[in-house]
Amino acid sequence: MSAEVIIGDKRLAPHRLRAAILGEVHARPFRALPTPARILHFAFDTVGEQAHQDRNALTELCVRRGVTPPLPSDRHFHITFGGTGLRWEQHSEFTTYTIELPADPDTPPFHPSPASLATPMTLVPQPGPLLVAIDLHLMTDRPDRLAVERHFNRPSLAVAENSDGTAVYATDFHPDPEGFVRILVLDRDLGPERAGALVQRLLELETYRTLALLGLPKAQELTPSINRIERGLAELTSELQKTSSLADNNRLLDELTALAAELEAGAAGSLFRFGASRAYDDIVQTRLRIIGERKVGGLPTWSSFLARRMAPAIRTCIATEERQANLSRKLARAAQLLRTRVDVEVEQQNRDLLRSMNARTRMQLRLQTTVEGLSVAAISYYVVGLFGYLVKGLHDAGWPIEPTFATAIFVPIAALAIWWTVRRIRHRHVGKDDEHEV
Template sequence: MPTKRYGLNDHPERQNLTAEVHARPYARLSAPERLSHLALLTGGDGADADREHLNALCKRYKLPGPQSDQNHFMADFGPFRLKWERHTEFSTYTFFRQEPVGQDPFSDPVLQAVPHDWLEGIPGQLMVGIHAALESDGEPERNGEALARYFGSESFAGAVVASGAAMAWMDFWINGDGFGHLLVRDRGLEPRRAGRLLQRLVEIETYRTMALLAFPIAKEASQQLDRIGVGLSHIMESMADLQDLEDERRLLRELTRLTAELERVAMATSYRFGAAKAYYALVERRISELRESRLEGYQQFGEFMDRRLAPAMRTCMSVSERLDVLSKRIARAGQMLRTRVDIQLEAQNRDLLRSMDRRAQMQLRLQETVEGLSIAAVTYYGVGLIAYVAKGLKEAGVPLPVEITQGIAVPVVAGLTWVIVRRIRRMVAKGS
């Protein structure tokens, strides 16, 4: 509920918005420290299952678990400390334990102290797994051969980070133990700063992997776009040789099919490409926050990503741009085809109107002919009736010449009939 301070009404979300800035605090780390970091893809509706599983672990160790609306949780379980974070489509679990790193920094990971049955039941699919170690500057320095042995690959990055306060090496690889390896040498880090540094490093790998989820989708979509592009080129070439309206309708149906296929590709890729762009931006930002400088003989983290991640992201962006270009081309082709169909329909309508006009003229001439015949017929029958009347009057003693009367009646009856027919035609025309 809003509260009043000095008579001012708080916005209902003021407290939540302020708390959001402090919702994901960094862990405080002091060398020597071991870490294990997991990132699991759970989808957009996996938060409740994550919290339920966390509560089960807390109940086992008699600790309070996360609340139903929490997306961040930290607790000390004794044998290990745990930090859980919920993101849009994945969750991360980072386990900490302060102990000597030893000669092999990855031989005894923190996950050994976590109940295995609980680990096996974590919801989601594992995307990222990292074993990390934070060692003090007092430990003997490791030469290149030792580092290559620990990372299991000659292709790993290393740099002086945190403005010279630490050195870091990371392989971005899945080693024989199923995890990537990260080693940080503390050269004067404060606990909070050490926590930020380790989190940035594991987030680089996490966001890198999440960004690359779009890469196989981009390759598959590229093949589909190739087919759509070929089909569209065939349609554009065929438009120059169209013979009749049926050909144009056939091409329009084919274009509609390509449009539907392109929309399916767009629906299948738009979210993933948008997410990849956001994840890639986070990777670049985390690398810039490292404030790294060159460590002789090793690629810097920024250089490693420029060579390995940037090309894949450019491929994804290229496919996204091709999708937009094809969508515009199909829209233009559809507009051209619809215009051609409309022109053909207008031509057909014009021919139909001309035909109807000719028929109307023929009907008018036929009507005039019928009217002439009608006047003649009416005149004939009218004069015949007058002849009967004249004969009757003559028989009654009236001296009336029948033939002369018939002759005079012919033009009179014909004229009256013509006048009546014309008046009827005008009345009908005025009523229509």
């Protein structure tokens, strides 16, 4: 498909995604299907490397059969082996193989055994774990085939007409003894194109119904853990009202963090599964609306049956996801409250520590002042003593100096000089310490 537009001799450069967007509208087209026909449909879980290996296996099969293999960008592909058609489709997390077989109009529904008809599946390795196996029989409607109940489990039977009554389709959603879910389509006046479209939508309904329900086991698996976390949160919140010490608050915060980690691990592991279940359920509801079901007799339609059986499972997944989200918010609020209490308690301890440090500093200052005074007195005593020896020596040498009087005059001078010197030295050291701190 060309994405370019040519006007005269000018080519308009397309957006790099224009071709992909235009092609997506026509992806997975309906194939005309003559009546009668037998369709065997398989869906396999192919997440990650399995999808790449499956594509390689299909490419090798095409090469062996002399058929042009799918391109790396192809998401759907169709090949024919004699009178048997094989349709391959690759989706985000699963891959489908659909075998299209002609059928004998006089053959009873679902005969012969589907296992004897699925030989094309033996030509490629199994792509991954099997999710869906459907045996669909498209037959011309005849009076003797209206009693579809004899082909299905009556309590689970769902039957409906399409919007204009040109087809009747039925299933019980139960696997038969060989593991296939049976679907019977009675063609009243469909034509090949509409028959192909209806059959593909019915196959998609059963496929997406199965995929949508994959979230239910995950929800059931997570429910005990969520219940335990809810009880733990209630107990911690109750204990939070009774404790006030920093050690208790730290212990509660550790326990709360462990609960939050367990919850987030479960939520992260189920995020994709629950989101996919919602998306697949939307696809199922869309397909049912497109078909436009009408009741047949007193039997439930597919829509009413799935609303009764499938909708509760989807609501369980949604409710579990909402419980996770609500519980996560509650845990966050409780953790924030505990962190606030811990921070306040730590600030109070820091304040008390600063008060204690201030008291010790004041005591050290008083002691330093006392020691400084004693130091001045002691140094003055020695200096005055030395000065006394000096003046006595000068007096003996004949100098006209009175030793006692000169010593008495020198005492205050020496004391002041020493006090000033000690104070200056202390101020100089304090200034250097301030510079180092800066």
